[in-house]
Structure formats: structure tokens, C-alpha cells
Amino acid sequence: MTQADDRLKALFAQGEPPAHDPVFTTTVMERVMRRRFQEEVALLCVVSLGGGGAFWLVWPTLQPALVAISQGLAPALGAIVLAICALMILGGRPASALGLES
Amino acid sequence: MTPASLDETLVAAAQAGSTEAFSRLVERHQQALRAFLRRACGDWAQADDLAQETFLAAWSRIGRLKAGASVRAWLCGIGYNKHLTSIRSAGRERARASAYEADRDPTLDASAEDKLALERAMAGLPAEQRACVALCLAADFSHAEAAEALDMPLGTVKSHVTRGRARLLQALGVYDDAS
Numbered sequence: 001m002t003q004a005d006d007r008l009k010a011l012f013a014q015g016e017p018p019a020h021d022p023v024f025t026t027t028v029m030e031r032v033m034r035r036r037f038q039e040e041v042a043l044l045c046v047v048s049l050g051g052g053g054a055f056w057l058v059w060p061t062l063q064p065a066l067v068a069i070s071q072g073l074a075p076a077l078g079a080i081v082l083a084i085c086a087l088m089i090l091g092g093r094p095a096s097a098l099g100l101e102s
Numbered sequence: 103m104t105p106a107s108l109d110e111t112l113v114a115a116a117q118a119g120s121t122e123a124f125s126r127l128v129e130r131h132q133q134a135l136r137a138f139l140r141r142a143c144g145d146w147a148q149a150d151d152l153a154q155e156t157f158l159a160a161w162s163r164i165g166r167l168k169a170g171a172s173v174r175a176w177l178c179g180i181g182y183n184k185h186l187t188s189i190r191s192a193g194r195e196r197a198r199a200s201a202y203e204a205d206r207d208p209t210l211d212a213s214a215e216d217k218l219a220l221e222r223a224m225a226g227l228p229a230e231q232r233a234c235v236a237l238c239l240a241a242d243f244s245h246a247e248a249a250e251a252l253d254m255p256l257g258t259v260k261s262h263v264t265r266g267r268a269r270l271l272q273a274l275g276v277y278d279d280a281s
Contacts, residue, residue, distance in 0.1 A: 004276045005239070008267070011220045012240035017136040024150070025129045028157045032121060035158060
């Protein structure tokens with residue numbers, strides 16, 4: 001490297017940004033997180049609208065079928081819901097919670 | 103861990119969706135990118151805005167970055183394209199440049215005068231030549247790295263650097279001891 005290049009490099013080095021700039025990094029990451037949030041909200045909107053639209057389209061077919069099977073399924077569904085509630089209340093360990101395990 | 107392998111690890115984590123890894127990439131490369139953009143466009147505030155835009159674009163495109171590629175060169179390439187897009191609005195560019203000149207302190211010491219002469223000479227270079235000079239003479243990029251970052255042929259980069267260097271030295275009144 002020549003002296004001329006050294007001088008150019010020294011002049012270029014003046015006004016160099018700091019090696020660590022938390023303010024700049026934070027600003028960039030704020031914008032990244034904001035964009036990510038906006039993208040997630042947009043995706044959720046699209047999925048919700050799509051799901052709602054699909055449900056609206058199939059509802060005339062689905063409704064009679066649900067009515068037909070609901071009477072037969074109601075007792076079994078009730079039992080399953082009660083079992084899930086009991087598991088949640090007992091913390092997933094029914095045997096020890098009921099004193100059946102030492 | 104070498105800087106390149108640390109970059110590879112961080113890129114892989116960012117590609118998997120880690121914002122923490124991307125934040126570390128921003129921290130590691132903000133200086134090089136901002137310095138390049140400051141030299142390429144001459145306006146520090148605009149350069150920092152472009153750097154932020156560059157990192158936002160990089161976050162969106164991180165999945166396309168190939169394993170082993172230079173993150174610094176990739177970011178400078180995105181930044182350069184953003185800079186080219188911004189200078190297409192020539193009127194706005196002229197207004198900024200004149201405001202920048204008007205804000206300058208008229209009382210300057212010898213070193214500041216040299217720096218001003220350098221900035222004026224840089225401002226007089228065409229955008230492509232200026233970008234090549236900013237990468238190769240100021241940021242220690244090899245000609246090949248600069249060619250990859252700026253998406254230019256290697257020979258074009260070399261000739262831009264040679265011509266740009268000559269014009270800068272002439273503007274500074276420096277004798278070129280290489281010739």
C-alpha cells in the first residue's frame with residue numbers, strides 16, 4: 001500500500017460509525033419486530049377470512065349432519081369434557097392426587 | 103470461533119426465525135454497512151435511513167442467503183441497490199446535497215479541509231465508481247468481493263477503482279507514489 005493510499009484510508013476513516021451502536025441496533029430490531037407482527041396479523045386475517053368463508057360455504061351441508069349425530073354423540077362428548085376438566089384440575093396426575101399412589 | 107463461522111451460525115439461526123441471532127448480525131455489520139452507505143451517498147442521515155431499510159430487506163430475504171456467503175458483501179449489495187433506487191429521484195438528491203453543504207461549518211482546519219475535498223471529489227464520481235471506491239479503498243473489500251456485492255464484472259470494478267482513486271488523489275493534490 002502506498003502513502004497516497006494510506007492518506008486516503010485515513011481520511012475515509014474519519015466519521016466512521018461506532019463499532020457498537022445499541023441505539024441503531026434497537027431501532028432496526030424495533031422495525032423488524034413491527035414488520036413481523038404486521039405480517040403475522042395479516043396472515044391471521046387471511047386464515048380467519050378463508051376459514052370463515054369455507055365454513056360459510058359448507059354450513060348448509062354440515063348443519064344437517066351435525067344435528068343428526070349430535071344426539072348420539074352428546075353423552076360421550078360430555079364424558080370426555082368432564083375427563084379433560086378433571087385431568088386439568090388434578091394436574092395431570094390423577095393417581096397421586098386421589099391418594100392411589102404412594 | 104472465526105468471524106465467518108460465527109456469521110454462518112447466526113445466519114442459520116436467523117433463517118430458522120431467531121430475531122436474537124438477526125439482532126447480533128445487525129450489531130456485527132452495522133458499522134461496515136453504514137460506513138459504506140455514508141461514503142456512497144455522502145449524506146449521513148440518508149445513509150442511516152438506507153442502512154435501516156437494508157436490514158429490514160435483509161430480514162425478509164435472509165432465507166435466500168447461501169451458506170458460506172459473505173454477510174457483509176450481501177448487505178452492502180442490498181444497500182447499494184437501495185441507494186441506486188433513492189438517487190433516481192434526482193431533484194430530491196440535489197435538494198439534500200445543497201442542504202448538506204449549507205449546514206457545513208465554514209471554519210475548517212487542514213484535516214477537515216482535506217476531508218471536505220475528499221467528500222466533494224467523491225460526490226463528483228459517478229454512483230458506480232463511487233461505490234467501488236467506497237468498498238475497495240475505504241472498506242478493504244477485495245475487487246472480487248466488491249464485484250460480487252455490487253453485481254458488476256471484475257474488470258469493471260478494477261477500472262472504476264483505478265479511475266476513482268486517481269480522481270480522489272488529484273482532488274487532494276496528493277502525488278501518487280505508485281505510478
